[in-house]
Amino acid sequence: MSRFSRMSSLQLFVLIFCTITAIWLTMQFVVFNTCWHAAKYVPTNVQSLCQKEQNYLLLRVFEIAKGEPQCIKLLKIFEKTVNAYGSKPKIFMITPTYARPVQKAELTRLSHTILLVTNIHWIVVEDAENKTALVTNFLSKSRLPFTHLNVPTPPAMKMTKEDPNWLKPRGVLQRNLGLSWIRKHVHPDEKGVVYFADDDNTYDLDLFEEMRYTKTVSVWPVGLVGGLMVEKPIVKNGKVVGWNTLWKKDRPFPLDMAGFAVNLKLILDHPEAAFSLSVPRGYQESKLLKDLIRVDQLEPKADNCTKVLVWHTRTEYPKLKQEWKLSVPSNLHMEV
Ligand SMILES: *[C@@H]1O[C@H](CO)[C@@H](O)[C@H](O)[C@H]1NC(C)=O
Numbered sequence: 255m256s257r258f259s260r261m262s263s264l265q266l267f268v269l270i271f272c273t274i275t276a277i278w279l280t281m282q283f284v285v286f287n288t289c290w291h292a293a294k295y296v297p298t299n300v301q302s303l304c305q306k307e308q309n310y311l312l313l314r315v316f317e318i319a320k321g322e323p324q325c326i327k328l329l330k331i332f333e334k335t336v337n338a339y340g341s342k343p344k345i346f347m348i349t350p351t352y353a354r355p356v357q358k359a360e361l362t363r364l365s366h367t368i369l370l371v372t373n374i375h376w377i378v379v380e381d382a383e384n385k386t387a388l389v390t391n392f393l394s395k396s397r398l399p400f401t402h403l404n405v406p407t408p409p410a411m412k413m414t415k416e417d418p419n420w421l422k423p424r425g426v427l428q429r430n431l432g433l434s435w436i437r438k439h440v441h442p443d444e445k446g447v448v449y450f451a452d453d454d455n456t457y458d459l460d461l462f463e464e465m466r467y468t469k470t471v472s473v474w475p476v477g478l479v480g481g482l483m484v485e486k487p488i489v490k491n492g493k494v495v496g497w498n499t500l501w502k503k504d505r506p507f508p509l510d511m512a513g514f515a516v517n518l519k520l521i522l523d524h525p526e527a528a529f530s531l532s533v534p535r536g537y538q539e540s541k542l543l544k545d546l547i548r549v550d551q552l553e554p555k556a557d558n559c560t561k562v563l564v565w566h567t568r569t570e571y572p573k574l575k576q577e578w579k580l581s582v583p584s585n586l587h588m589e590v
């Protein structure tokens with residue numbers, strides 16, 4: 255009896271797939287190596303073509319190896335290695351979100367921005383007791399790498415109606431949960447940066463490339479916030495020496511959540527650094543940053559804080575006067 259006939263069909267199957275994998279790895283190595291060396295000589299648009307080619311090959315092999323767990327596992331490890339080798343630092347973007355009429359519209363807009371950003375992982379944290387179907391379905395068709403979490407803000411901690419921002423819970427527990435997820439799941443050797451991106455701001459794509467290489471904590475101007483056209487760090491000789499902020503200007507770090515990013519290692523090295531439910535409004539940024547850094551260690555970005563790359567836009571609360579009069583909602587069985 256030959257060796258082959260003694261093999262079970264499963265063994266044969268594994269053998270075939272591992273052979274395909276080996277061939278593919280070789281092909282991948284050739285393509286990857288070409289890209290790697292080409293980087294020195296060719297313009298970036300050609301490099302990104304090579305990257306696309308790799309991704310295409312990878313997808314093809316996943317397709318072929320579908321249903322063969324050993325091979326899939328091997329390929330996943332390989333994909334990770336390839337990505338870690340050639341790629342830029344990863345952006346871990348934490349977005350707290352909560353149910354309201356404009357939620358899906360806001361998430362849609364934000365997701366379309368970050369679809370254009372490479373190597374980004376979106377951590378979406380719902381302020382809810384349970385994950386909602388709306389956000390679950392939205393994320394699964396978003397085509398983005400994401401993590402979906404949820405934690406409810408205790409009712410007593412929500413802002414009151416007297417507060418002009420009463421519709422917007424502070425996102426404290428949600429952002430902290432995002433940080434805990436990062437500390438638990440991200441490999442300590444991963445290169446990256448953590449950014450807190452609310453779902454209602456507007457982001458220039460350049461912002462992501464500015465923050466990506468943050469060594470400590472980077473800062474930049476934010477448009478349309480704090481009652482001003484722009485709130486910004488004041489920079490002299492490449493160092494932050496003050497702030498132009500007028501709203502609650504005595505804060506240690508008088509900046510907006512959208513105006514800074516933190517190096518991933520700094521987050522991992524300071525497990526105690528977090529936001530807090532017991533600090534006054536406007537002090538969350540200072541609470542986190544005081545745990546991590548001093549003002550003179552901040553890295554100014556956006557051309558020494560001379561450019562606005564993010565705007566604190568706020569969507570008007572929609573007029574739903576007619577809706578409230580209906581006995582049957584206009585969107586019965588329909589997600590808006
Ligand atoms: C959350 O899910 C649990 C378990 O399915 C359920 O008992 C509870 O009522 C849900 N809470 C809300 C607010 O929907």
Ligand SMILES: *[C@@H]1O[C@H](CO)[C@@H](O)[C@H](O)[C@H]1NC(C)=O
Pocket residue numbers: 490491492557558
């Ligand atoms: C920022 O300012 C410093 C000191 O003036 C200068 O060396 C550096 O090149 C500037 N950076 C940018 C991006 O303009």
